[in-house]
Amino acid sequence: MIVALTGMDGDCAVxxxxxxxxxxxxxxxxRVLLVSPNPGPYDAQLYDDLVIDASQRDDLALARANVVLALLRPEALERDGCADVLARLQAAQRVNPAARLLVTVAHGRRPLSPHQAGCLLVFVAQLPHARLADTLVLADGEDTYHSRHSELELQAYKEDRKLCAPEVRHLYREIFRPRLEAAYMGALFPRQAV
Known part of the structure; x- marks a missing residue:
């Protein structure tokens, strides 16, 4: 599976x-290959999955991905609606209509304001078949994730090795959900032609 992550140019949170x-x-x-924005040559067939940082205009990665994840910042949504990212994602959807498109937002300890939440919903609405994934909480002034939602996690996930915040683990389960479940959900909720 190829997962491409994108966002604002130069956003190290991506x-x-x-x-x-x-x-x-x-x-x-x-077996996973983490692909940087400026990768050297590699053989993709040696890996089960590719996780690609496509934040620096890697439109080829977006065109080949099975899942595209857009990470947005609320300040950028308010400022210009993330118009550049929106245009890239719309172009990727035209080239790669079968890719699942997830949108998430990274914010500080304060929750999104009503205006920021509205901007986020307008952004997602402009992308056919996109869905809003869990929001990610960044530590103030840092690019590390922390959780306000750990009490909502299932006990089995709390006992699991803690590699990162619960929001990231939730996002991981959403991205890499079993293919059988994805096929079942696709049969229940088929995509409609626009």
Whole structure:
């Protein structure tokens, strides 16, 4: 599976999230290649999964991905609606309509304001078949994730090795859900042609 993560150019939170997702995948026993924005040559067939940091205009990765994850910042959504990221994602959807598109937002300890939440919903609504994934909470002034939602996690996940915050583990389960479950959900809720 190819997972491409994108966001605002130069946002190091995208690289951190890609690393966390790759670590969780390795912990699940998979052979994973974490691909940086400027990769050297590699043989993709040697790996079960590729996790690609496509934050620096890697539109080829978006066009080949099975899952595209867009990580947004609330300040950028308010400022310009993340117009550049939106255009890249719309172009990727035209080239790669079968890819699942997830959108998440990283914010500080304060929850999203009503205006920021509205901007996020408008952003997602402009992308056919996209869905809003769990929001990620960043420590203030840092790019490390922490959790306000750990009490909502199942006990089995709390006892699991803690590699990262519960929100990231939840996002991981959403991205790498078993293919059988994905096929079942696809049969229950088929995509409608637009």
């Amino acid at each position: 690289a951190d999230l890609a690393e966390d997702l790759a670590m969780l995948r390795v912990a699940a026993g998979k």
